[in-house]
Amino acid sequence: xxxxxxLSAHGMQKLARNPVLIATFMxxxxxxxxxxxxxxxxxxxxxxxxNGVNGANATPGSSQDFTVNVGDRIFFDTDSTQIxxxxxxxxxxxxxxxxxxxxxKITVEGHADERGTREYNLALGxxxxxxxxxxxxxxxxxAARLKTIxxxxxxxxxxxxxxxxxxxxxxxxTVLGGAGS
Amino acid sequence: MKSMIIRTLFMMGALFAxxxxxxxxxxxxxxxxxxxxxxxxxxTDFLAKDAIGKQISDVVAADLKRxxxxxxxxxxxxxxxxxxxxxxxRFEDWRTINAxxxxxxxxxxxxxxxxxxxxxxxxxxxxxxMMGQQYFTQPENYRRVAHIIADAIYEKITGEKGYFDTxxxxxxxxxxxxxxxxQLAIMDQDGYNVRSITNSNDIVLTPxxxxxxxEITYMSFEGNQPRVYLLQLETGQREVVGNFPGMTFSxxxxxxxxxxxxxLEEGGNANIFTMDLRSRTTTRLTSTAAIDTSPSYSxxxxxxxxxxxxGGSQQIYVMNSDGSGQSRISHGDGSYSTPVxxxxxxxxxFTKQAGGxxxxxxxxxxGSGERILTTNFxxxxxxxxxxxxxxxxxxxxxxxxxxxxxxxxxxxxxxQQIPTPAFASDPAWSPLLD
Numbered sequence: 001x002x003x004x005x006x007l008s009a010h011g012m013q014k015l016a017r018n019p020v021l022i023a024t025f026m027x028x029x030x031x032x033x034x035x036x037x038x039x040x041x042x043x044x045x046x047x048x049x050x051n052g053v054n055g056a057n058a059t060p061g062s063s064q065d066f067t068v069n070v071g072d073r074i075f076f077d078t079d080s081t082q083i084x085x086x087x088x089x090x091x092x093x094x095x096x097x098x099x100x101x102x103x104x105k106i107t108v109e110g111h112a113d114e115r116g117t118r119e120y121n122l123a124l125g126x127x128x129x130x131x132x133x134x135x136x137x138x139x140x141x142x143a144a145r146l147k148t149i150x151x152x153x154x155x156x157x158x159x160x161x162x163x164x165x166x167x168x169x170x171x172x173x174t175v176l177g178g179a180g181s
Numbered sequence: 182m183k184s185m186i187i188r189t190l191f192m193m194g195a196l197f198a199x200x201x202x203x204x205x206x207x208x209x210x211x212x213x214x215x216x217x218x219x220x221x222x223x224x225t226d227f228l229a230k231d232a233i234g235k236q237i238s239d240v241v242a243a244d245l246k247r248x249x250x251x252x253x254x255x256x257x258x259x260x261x262x263x264x265x266x267x268x269x270x271r272f273e274d275w276r277t278i279n280a281x282x283x284x285x286x287x288x289x290x291x292x293x294x295x296x297x298x299x300x301x302x303x304x305x306x307x308x309x310x311m312m313g314q315q316y317f318t319q320p321e322n323y324r325r326v327a328h329i330i331a332d333a334i335y336e337k338i339t340g341e342k343g344y345f346d347t348x349x350x351x352x353x354x355x356x357x358x359x360x361x362x363x364q365l366a367i368m369d370q371d372g373y374n375v376r377s378i379t380n381s382n383d384i385v386l387t388p389x390x391x392x393x394x395x396e397i398t399y400m401s402f403e404g405n406q407p408r409v410y411l412l413q414l415e416t417g418q419r420e421v422v423g424n425f426p427g428m429t430f431s432x433x434x435x436x437x438x439x440x441x442x443x444x445l446e447e448g449g450n451a452n453i454f455t456m457d458l459r460s461r462t463t464t465r466l467t468s469t470a471a472i473d474t475s476p477s478y479s480x481x482x483x484x485x486x487x488x489x490x491x492g493g494s495q496q497i498y499v500m501n502s503d504g505s506g507q508s509r510i511s512h513g514d515g516s517y518s519t520p521v522x523x524x525x526x527x528x529x530x531f532t533k534q535a536g537g538x539x540x541x542x543x544x545x546x547x548g549s550g551e552r553i554l555t556t557n558f559x560x561x562x563x564x565x566x567x568x569x570x571x572x573x574x575x576x577x578x579x580x581x582x583x584x585x586x587x588x589x590x591x592x593x594x595x596x597q598q599i600p601t602p603a604f605a606s607d608p609a610w611s612p613l614l615d
Contacts, residue, residue, distance in 0.1 A: 081449070114577075117518040117532050117561050118386060118607065119431040120488065120495055122407070123444065123451040123472040126428060130449035149405060150428060150446070154384050159358040161558070161579045 076170040081127045095139035109173045110150040113166035125150030132172040219252035223280035228287040240327030244345040249595030275305040344566035348611040350388040354604035372600040394611045398432040444474040466504035486520040510548030525569035554593045575606040
């Protein structure tokens with residue numbers, strides 16, 4: 001049926017991956033390993049393998065240094081915007097690093113898992129991004145350096161249909177440079 | 182952008198009544214009884230010099246069958262062979278095969294290249310013609326003529342407006358879940374004539390038709406600025422709706438098409454605003470430290486239903502269209518979201534989350550009479566057919582890589598998947614095209 005083939009051909013175009021995305025994918029694989037919640041290390045499932053990522057080799061002050069040695073993301077409980085104790089440690093490290101390298105502008109991306117409706121999750125992601133920004137500001141990061149953006153549930157990093165993935169998708173990611181307002 | 186879009190007013194001739202003199206027909210189909218026994222109907226191939234006749238009558242039969250209210254009879258059972266679609270058929274031959282209604286027709290190519298499609302609907306029990314009409318159109322529009330004929334038959338027999346000559350705008354999703362590409366696409370309600378209306382790597386979400394089905398309002402992440410846009414289908418022209426400081430999302434038109442209602446996110450809170458499309462003035466309707474979103478007008482424009490978590494979890498609220506009189510209407514277990522007011526005004530459809538499952542349901546605007554139509558791993562985002570009889574939504578089954586579109590009758594019966602070329606979400610049904 002011609003009406004079908006034209007659209008799917010269109011849709012098969014590959015997304016160009018930008019460096020920011022690749023950096024966050026690498027960081028995810030580490031977060032999966034280090035998790036205290038017993039999450040499966042599903043980096044390989046996700047096709048995001050940790051090949052070649054070695055924190056010791058990262059140039060200090062580089063975005064690789066930030067994502068690998070500091071940790072670029074924090075995770076949230078279901079439907080929650082509260083910054084957990086483990087997340088506070090990550091954000092404290094982020095604030096110290098950002099104080100050391102004051103030239104970076106930062107975008108905090110808020111994300112939700114897929115167990116909610118689309119519109120609500122856009123707003124929930126915004127709440128998480130704002131809570132994260134507020135925490136960083138409280139730790140001395142100038143507000144003028146920070147922007148936020150919500151992607152709702154539209155950009156999951158873990159793709160399985162159970163809690164091991166949903167808990168990785170409920171996140172706020174601190175991106176050096178990046179999008180947002 | 183190619184002008185793939187709606188061609189207005191292709192119907193060149195008006196429709197003519199063909200010697201219609203329906204005394205009162207005997208066929209009755211009470212569609213408000215819950216699970217209806219479909220009406221057996223014989224739809225004969227429309228006579229034509231080429232395949233176009235059968236193509237049109239096949240579309241008519243498929244529409245009526247998909248509604249769940251009609252059971253087209255296999256043509257192998259037919260006794261009488263129709264050779265003159267205007268002649269009175271041998272009703273007894275049709276009663277013998279249990280056809281309560283009969284459709285005959287023909288398609289003629291006019292000298293100017295247009296098609297003339299005509300049909301007659303016969304009541305085999307009363308032994309009389311119920312209606313007869315003819316339409317002129319360009320050959321490439323044959324499916325629309327078929328949908329219009331199916332609507333005419335549906336309305337004549339059920340007493341309610343049809344919904345076949347309509348389109349659906351939706352989000353076409355392709356690529357892996359963690360690198361999904363989303364485009365807006367439009368198709369006929371039966372899944373045919375799909376064409377994309379955006380093509381970029383920006384995330385696009387929640388498209389909604391204007392009441393005259395010439396415009397779409399939707400949300401795009403273009404330039405990493407998530408905002409509400411307007412898109413003119415005929416020209417492809419786009420514009421941002423309003424000049425707001427934060428993310429705008431979840432847009433929908435007012436019933437008169439003069440306003441867009443949407444959410445604005447500021448500092449982690451979302452409130453509901455309208456923008457008047459003529460004066461460009463914006464009006465705030467809610468003011469809470471909560472997430473207020475998914476606004477949808479009642480068909481008379483006097484009230485708005487929306488979801489809010491101001492009480493702790495997502496619930497459905499109703500307010501007057503000036504923002505006054507906000508009150509919660511959902512009170513069952515679980516959380517409720519994406520309320521959409523029925524075009525008839527009598528019901529609000531919603532997504533409900535409870536016990537780890539997602540349901541599509543309906544309730545009255547005062548919150549009474551809640552009824553769940555379907556429950557699954559993930560159902561979301563209901564939209565109403567213009568006659569308020571059928572609801573479309575999207576579903577993702579556990580373990581599947583993406584969502585698909587489904588429709589279900591208001592009775593909770595006749596759930597069907599709508600064929601789409603790729604994964605699909607966020608359907609919005611157009612009004613009747615006319």
